[in-house]
Amino acid sequence: MNMNFTDLMSVCRRTVLAAGAALTMMPAIGASEAFAADDGPIIVVSGPLSWDFFAAVKMGFDEGAEAFGLDYQYVAVTDTANMTSEYPRLLQQAISRNPSMLLVGEFFPDGMDPLIREATAKGIPVLLHNSGNFLWEENGSLGFVGEDPYQMGYKAGQIQAEAGVKRGLCFNTVPGNPTVEARCTGFIDALTEAGVDKVYRTIGTGDANNPQALMQAIKGILQAEGDIDGIYTLGAVPAMSAVRAVSEVGKTGEIMVGTADLSNEALRAIQSGELAFAMDQQPYMQGFVSMQIAHHFLKYGMHPIGHIATGPLVIDQSNVDKALAVNEEFSGIRGSN
Template sequence: MLFAKTVRALAALAVIATATPVVAEEDGPILVISGPLSWPFFAAVKQGFDDGAETFGVDYQYIAVTDTANMTSDYPRLLQQAISRNPRMLLVGEFFPDGMDPLIKEATAAGIPVLIHNSGQTLWEQNGSIGFIGEDPFQMGYRAGELHAEKGVTKGLCFNQVPGNPTVEERCNGYVAAMKEAGIATVYETIGTGDATNPQAMTQAIKGILQVHTDIDGIYTLNAVPAMSALRAVEEVGRAGEVQIGTADLSNEVLKAIKAGDIAFAMDQQPYLQGFMSIQVAKQFLDYGLHPIGHVKTGPLVIDASNVDHTLEVNSKFAGVRGAD
């Protein structure tokens, strides 16, 4: 039923003319602009939104791109179309600030309340949003760098599949900073966002990097999909067991690889909480004018051999809550 609502919402957005927003309507919709559901990570975010909506009796619409090839231009377009509907409230993942931040400022200036989730942790105060719910990306990367240093990595690779997203880039910044403090060299490489869900393209890209930098013995990826690509790349260059792989974000594949000892750790930003808590805050803000003050941090939480069994158990009982299938 909710999927059908989402499809109808996307169809409606495609034909709405851009308009100058007015003050939010009391009976307007709560609109969520969030990540593409073709990315397994955002299935957990949406599960949180869905469960929060059911728990608190909130009707909302989830809006996202279906084609990831042109996200830097498509997300501002979706946001502008959503604003033109005069929503009661906007819950926004600010993935590409160059195009999205001016629109958020436009919305908040017109009286539409905005709550940022997942991406945009450094911008929410200046654009008028009531708060931010999500990870501390620098600390996500920093802790990953510390873990690699502790495990004896002598040269690390940070592989970014979403260049242009400041949140994702901050993970690499944190990773590089921690490694530098430990006196360890790093390599930073990216791939186009159009290949961000193409495991084979990422495997080939990481394989090429390993063939150029033969001394890399640690890889930190910024999502679960490239983590599995990194694992395959390491195997294909004949270095299985020699390269410590860590990642941000979870999937069942990654969790099983941690259990098997093939991946060392995953930094969990608890995406389910980002969706669930966003709905909760929206409900309480709209009803009572209440909201948390500042950044509500949902990560980093380290998943490794010490707690992976429990995480897998939760995911088998509550599918997708701790990471996508």
């Protein structure tokens, strides 16, 4: 039987939910029996829920916790303008609660990595997700679940170079996050290898989810750098802002726009041809697989070794219909609605 990836995800998700229902019919194998009585909950330190992307990550954590009978708490910043200082503070608070396990997105290593080392030195098991794939082995974490960010960007750069782009822009909305910066590095390296000129620009994280601010910033770059004919953004919200900026400067059809991450709006833009592609890192899987690993480690002492890659997966006009159908049926599982 032939089955593409989005079909498989749909089947797997149904299977997971059925497994969760079956657990409720079995003798209680919940957090109280999986952990010692004095152990705290699993604490997840992850991305802001005001960013639609992390709603899909949290959905994976929620359904993983339900399926495996785990007690967990999700912790994230509410003020995205001060993330570099707020995330270390939240992580320090989480460590002080002596959790049974920490599932951490290591977004800002300068402040977070010393704390992760502190936690692992205390014997608190740590598993990284989404960000931190370069750091897990050195700081004592069990492993990493998430994209290969360099390959995300590198493949995007190859796609644009092969399409004939002569000058490409990588627009970074989370400067200071090595995972996100690695996407731009990969993109720029691929363009360099192809002899394509490149431009790198950033915007502060406080505006990373502000469509109007993003559109104005990208429009300004296009006006200042008039020969840009390719744009790679690092999220679905800036992708749609880039599409609108291209329209504002009157270059629809002349500038190729691609992105990392999905939303229904971005998927429909791929269908229409306004957006060329999206590099999917499958955020739901980052949450669900992390929770599955936590369950197996805390109950059996077993875990995978190393980096479990959830991306890149290229979504373009050849497979966008299936991806959109999955996201419409299972709201938000492939990204925001």
